[in-house]
Amino acid sequence: MFLLQTIFFGGGWLFFLKILYKNYEVHHSGVLLMFSTTFALSCTMFVLIIFEIIGIMDSSSRYFHWKLQLFVILFVLIVLLPAYIGFFVLSNLRLVPQKPHIQVALTFVSWCVFLYFFWKIGDPFPILSPKHGIFSIEQCIGRVGIIGVTLMAILSGFGAVNYPYTSMFCFIRHVTDAEIQGIEKRLMQTMDMIMLKKKRIAQAKRENLRSAGQKIGGGIWGMLKTVGSPYGGSTENISQLKQEASGLEELSRQLFLETVDLHTTQERMEFSKTFKGKYFNFLGYFFSGYCVWKIFISTVNIIFDRVGKVDPVTRGIEIAVNYLGIQFDVKFWSQQISFILIGIIIVTSIRGLLITLTRFFYAIASSKSSNIIVLCLAQIMGMYFVSSVLLMRMNMPLEYRTIITEVLGELQFNFYHRWFDVIFLVSALSSIGFLYIAHKHASDTIN
């Protein structure tokens, strides 16, 4: 068990160094440690679920490991990571004096503020059945669960809509080489114009300096001359030139961004002609169907206040047995199928999350903020995985649900599913809206 954990720890370490921090140097190894620990803890939880299904290790030791994992990961998510994030943010701000004890004190204060808001989040939601006290694990899990579920739903909603959009052919605009060359020519012309203006400014400045130098030696005659022509030797208006130059610079930026856009569209066109591209296109149809179905089901769930009680595996088996008349050993097959299904879900969600986090990191990080961003990502990752454990309960047959229910206590699971549906719907619809607007805007600017 602990061997597995060390393997995951090593995996997280490698991922951090090779992929996330490809362009940066590691200054604080504590950040690396935190990230790998969070990753290892999350993966171990998933492994425990799989063990539950297959039946490795007797149930009391599984239970013990579950409790241990949960406790540690909650400690990391609620205490360690926010404190560390607060510490880094404070040490980056220029207003704060850099002495260590002031920093530690301020970090403690900000951690208390964080704790307060964390607690407040739980109040408007009906998370717990009224059986438990204040300082129990269930309270913490409940709140972490809310944040994580919201995140999951937003990401899935956006991902479900974005994937078909990017991989399907019918959305790719047609771009010709002539268009690209046209824009590049315009960009170079703009750069030349900017250069011209800057040269004039530089020459004008030099003329001013020279004539200022001469003025000093001019005496009274020199002073009379300056009254007449305040700019001395040059006849250019420097501030006007500067304004024109900055206007042109703005234009050059816009043109460059358009060029980048056209290049990416062209690449997509090239990609769509390859075999891989066609395969992704086919998957895209499949996924868009899934997305539409999911939106429909979420709406139905919300409107009719329906909560699914039966998981897909058992339902699938029921359908197979009742309608299709296939007889097979229900218990055995349900175990195998649910194992495969859960395994696939776990692997794809881990992979999907890591890829998204990597892309996000590349887009945002700079050498100053890379530490903070990585810690935030670790926090998001931890919360995401904890809540996916929560939601996975829905996908497992009844006999395997017991351990999760036992370990996580009496949380109102139905509420979480409902909340997921709501946020998923909102996120998917708004992504459709955004993508539509972006698409229109892009095709308008080209034409």
Add this chain to the structure above:
Amino acid sequence: MANVDKVKILVVGDSGVGKTSLVHLICHNEPTNNPGWTIGCSVDVKLHEYKAGTAAEKTFFIELWDIGGCTSHQDCRSMFYTNVHGIILVHDLTNRKSQQNLQCWLGEVLRKENKISGGNGFDLDSEQFVGNQLPLLVIGTKADQTETIRDKNRQSSVAEEFGADQFDLDNYSVKYLAPGSTNAVKLSRFFDKVIERRYYSRESQAPTLQSHSSPQLGRRVKNAHVD
């Protein structure tokens, strides 16, 4: 203004190392506060006296093209690499990886110039640069923020490999480039070299066979402390 000749120098390096503030410092002699990320390319010019103080003194425009370093814009940057006469490679002293990436940057620029068929450009050998005629300068920024005691005498491997000059500075304080300081001298020597290579060495340009060995010998310049 039509009489003044110009040379084009590229300023390249990873995103966030300080190229835009460096260019501003060189051209206007004052530090700039908080430039945003450079999208595409931003240009600036400096009037430079070639062979200042001698009889052959002549004014040239030095165009500094500061190329934005975002990795997502890689394909589109190549249109800026035409007709280049010199390259300034910038790296960040607090981040050692930005120095290692300078090789990739050099490869990217040269690949467009001479169409070096060097694969994907990530495993470059210095042999590919032997025929390179462009003068290079390596500058390390954020010198005030390096807490680790970096041996300033140690030449960076990039500079050593290409026989380029190098120095370190802090983009926020003017004293590093104050006239008469070692850095200012090195910078102006670099500009002179670029101008010479462009305008004056054409008469004495031998066929490429000979130019193989001479650039390597001619460019080994001794590195000195930052003042």
